Amino acid sequence: MLQGDHITVRYGRQAVVNDISFRLEEGQWLMLAGPNGAGKSTLIEAIAQGVPYEGTIRWQGEDLRVMKPNQLARRIGVLSQRNAVGYAYTVEEVVGLGRYAYSSGFLSGRRGEDRDHVEQALEMTGLTGLRRASMLTLSGGEMQRAFLAQVFAQDPQVLILDEPANHLDLNYQQQIFSLIRDWLKQPGRAVLSVVHDLSLARRYGTHALLLDRGQCVASGAIGDVMTPEHLNGVYGMDVAAWLRELLSQWE
Amino acid sequence: MSKKIVSLFLAALMLIGCLPALADEAITVTDMHGREITLTEPATRIVAMQPSDCEILCAIGCEDALVGIGQYCDYPASITSLPVVHSGAETNVEEILALQPQVVLMNDMTQSEEQVKQLEENGVKVVVSSATDIEGVYYAIRMIGALMDKSEEAESVVADMQDTFADIQSKVTDEGKTVYFEVSPLQYGLWTAGKGTFMDELATICGLKNAFDDVNGWAEVSEEQVIARDPDYIVTITMYFGEGPLPVDEILGREGWQDMKAVKNAQVFNASDSNALSRPGPRLKDAAVELYNFIYGAEEEVEPAA
């Protein structure tokens, strides 16, 4: 579905993302992993056409660069990491913006459908009761869910999520990840996400791309990439031992 | 020895003889700020910062004593070749000192005390000239005449003005007609000259009532007030720069003004020289004559008294 070839993003002289290629097929959940500064968020920004990049990113063979913004938005939904709202919009208004790509031009007038998508998204994220609340009064987790609802309302074929569990309580973390996995079960869908928590990544991902300082360390099926050798090299520590130690406290 | 005594004696005599002579020639005037200024002899090098003082100096025949003029001084044309100094808020003491004047004539509003002090410390007498009415203009003319030892000439300039005004006043009858002075045209916001301006005084001399004598000084007034007050005469001092309609035609063609008395009767007049109407100088009499001729027509034309 989505294919990136030789993507390089430079800030000044420095290549933050250096010659990265990936493929995302139907039904896959591709995890971008790696320590801080590996270039994960920048790669996501490049796919979302938010930063200039070298190389090509194609959607079913079509170059994303020549796609109109609303065409792109109908195919790819992006949840970025920093989302702050300056004005007192209601949750419903922000979620409703997810339908923007369908309302412009000749596709406008499908109000009933728009409404259903918004309702569904609010329900999925447990925000139905907060629909009239001002975004300024929400907690960090509620805000994150509101933007997630926006992406769901957008009804894309590929979800691109930068830290979707950010600010979320443990119960919502689990709910959201199960939600996304259920969403993925429908045909013609795929997910690409940055997840810091390696356990979560391992649990939900089907494939992974391990980055370190802009370079690709490993890519492929999740089990082949998230191996102790790869992770220990990238993080400079015994990752598995540390995670095991954390868990042992509960036994 | 005796020769020495004689010469000493003679020198002493000369000194004694000279002293009263010096005292005689010393000039003391009170300037328009109320300060006393004493000159040991009539000034021969003067810098005049204001256009009106230049005009007064030239009118009493002292053009030669002018060594520098303020930046807005432009009359008579012959003085414009003189060195120009900045005036008002941009007054530059060094510029003035470089011209080595004995006296500087300036307005008291615009210069700082420090600047006046600086000038006086460098031996330049600062004389304030700040007439706000016609009596004040007479005072300024006499004061400058005294400074230059030209009191006679000054008196005749004053008398000339007084005669002209008296002549006009004797011919006019107060019919209670009103005049509206337009200082800036409609598109820039209507500014008029109210009470305490020379235009207001000239209107009175010509037997007219200023339509805006309830306003002090120059002020922006509302257009509907002008229409409602419906003056008999309109005098504009707008200068014409060769673009668009003439100022008089522009006023005659204004929307909503067509039913005003002055517009219907075409009693709208563009003063030929706005400076004559607003500068506290001898040319106020020319402005009065021009205004009189406009109002009462050419058949009763008065000539300037001299």
Place this chain on the structure above:
Amino acid sequence: MNDTRSLRQERFAPVTYALLTAALLATMALCVCVGSVPISLSDTVTAVWRALWGLPIPQNIAKNIILNVRLPRVLCVALSGASLSLCGAAMQGLLRNPLADGSTIGVSSGAALGAVIAMAAGFTLPGSSYGGVMISAMAFAFGALVLILSLAYALDRSLATNSIILIGVIFTMFISSIISLVVTFASEHTRSLNFWTLGSFSGVNYHQVKLLALALVACGGVVLRYSRELNAFAVGEDNARHVGVNVKRVKLVTLITISVLIGVCVSISGTVSFVGLVMPHIARMLVGPNHRRLLPASMFAGAIFLLLADLTARTLFSPIELSIGVVTSLVGAVAFVIIFSRTRKAR
């Protein structure tokens, strides 16, 4: 079925529009009836009524003052107020900065500089002597906007912080000194410095009413069509891009439109500050941040506010006129402080 109706409720109900229009008309009527010259209500109504239907109007002072002085002025003021407030609301949404406005970002002073230069240089268009001034004002307004935004982007990409306002204020001071320089050297060709810095509606005519109406209809149409896009920008520029807004085009078109509208306003009435800053704030407090409601509400609020400000300017010290900027700044600055402290407390 409250929740299913909610999306449709983004727009004002016709009743709300009717109420807002009634409030505006009432204010306009008040401003036509009250002035520095007292004219009886019946004369006023007769003159306006007969003029509306093209009937012959009795030749009297009421006709001249009401139809030729007060009415065009009231119309100009209402249109300018609506335009400036609309521009302010659009900018505050587009830049996601509640302090943005033509006067704080420096667009108005840019427009004033353009107008002053065109006047001083005698730059005219064939057929319309004032067209050159307007075009120049628009071009300079847009130039100022681009310059300030690129400067602000270089300093801080989010634009949401106050650095852009700081740059705007400094830029305005810089431009004001250039304007006063041009006015000093070409005083016989341009309007007074007072006009450019404080604004005035004295002496406006129906020609200018038509120009303003045309500009507001054209530019207002563009901005109102972008209501949803402005909502997306107000939530965040990145978010706008993610939901499919053509960020570059919307931004460019909106900025050009704002420049054109502000250019027309400034060349007719000088810089009238605070309208575009304060009125959208008040509108937002009343109807919320959604631009579908905020933009129309801002236009009505701006028109009503400026009408009352102009009424004060021309009647308070009658027969002397105040510059309208004196009134708007006085009221606006106080209102701004109150709003600012309230929103701070609310958080």
